[in-house]
Amino acid sequence: MAKVLDAVRKKQDTVLDGWLQGIKGGIRRRDLIDERELKSQAAEVLSTLCAAPPDASLDDPNITAWQPLRDLLATLSASRAVQGFTPSETALFVLSLKAPLFDIAREQKGESADQLYAEITAIGDFIDKLALHTTDSFIHGRDQVITRQQEEMLELSTPVVTLWDGIVALPLIGTLDSARTQVVMESLLQAIVQTNSRFAIIDITGVPTVDTLVAQHLLKTITAARLMGAECILSGIRPQIAQTIVHLGINLEDVITKAKLSDAFKLALNRSGRAVTRVAKVNVSPQSGAREL
CATH class of the missing domain: 3.30.750.24 (STAS domain)
Incomplete structure (x- = not known):
């Protein structure tokens, strides 16, 4: 596992390009995010992934070493919930990272089928768990938006x-x-x-x-x-x-x-000691402007 992470750190630009190609080939909301912002988000996620300690294990993304990555994905998911993305689109953003990581694993393991299978399985499980974390964060962020909107509607529906x-x-x-x-x-x-x-x-x-x-x-x-x-x-x-x-x-x-x-x-x-009284009707002549009672 550590060798794959080392290879990803060395070929970060290559992995980023492959990730972006996978995103563009899948679901891409051009009306909600442009090329520059998408690349910036992917680069930040990949940089945080590569910043993990060398001994970080891919077996469990819930360990302390991956906390910065989980926090970043949670923040990104919450912002996408506000922008109008769906949970599937947000999860696919993370799942698209699988293909370039599989390529790195294949380069590292060569013709060893058993080792390659174990490596790809570990990477796939790791990315799947990150995608689930992203979906949970998205739903939580959307629930917060709905709750805030309901509170605002309550305030607007009770005018004094x-x-x-x-x-x-x-x-x-x-x-x-x-x-x-x-x-x-x-x-x-x-x-x-x-x-x-x-x-x-x-x-x-x-x-x-x-x-x-x-x-x-x-x-x-x-x-x-x-x-x-x-x-x-x-x-x-x-x-x-x-x-x-x-x-x-x-x-x-x-x-x-x-x-x-x-x-x-x-x-x-x-x-309150007040009263409304009727007053004499006042008519205004349109020609002379004189008032008639």
Whole structure:
């Protein structure tokens, strides 16, 4: 094994050229990576492979000697997950290294079939394990991207709107779960503090169903807002939701509820000592520009 690694170190440029030819002959995403970047990545991986200690064994890529190579492949896989590569394309990038390494092994062992078979088998197993490590790292990196996107979507799906001075509204759309409820609660409490609001309207017109779990989440949010000194009004109670709440025996006696957001807003205005009044309509003549009442 050590002789093969020594030969790879001496013929690093030849191995790199053979590796790149294998990549180009297989799956190659020209829309995601150009020639220069591909060569740079391959050269860095090959250089890290050659930088391993002389006594590094190919039997187990999980030993300490191969840690820098594993770390590099993990970083490369995570970046490719963000770029839009598939796990297969990322794994084939590593698997394409087999052919030039087999050529090196054949040059070293000559006509000794048994030794050549053992050498090629060891190299193949080593590269296969690296490819599996690359795939695992790719999936982990993609999962992190998906998790971050879900968190961002949660933040975007819970906007707190200032309706009036001291009155904020939180329109909810979609299903409420524990994770989203936490985001909803944090967003509402932050808005109450920032705007110094005394009234908070939680509108559930866009919530498809209200079960016991959703009701508990809403009650927790309302309780937290009350602790911050804001009075909560729950709006968007449709007939179907009202029937469901009664059927489930959910206690909302201490919660102010309204059928529509406009009704909740009107109530909040009244309780804050404000009122909306209708004014006389003003018409503007298009010819003279004079106003007519």
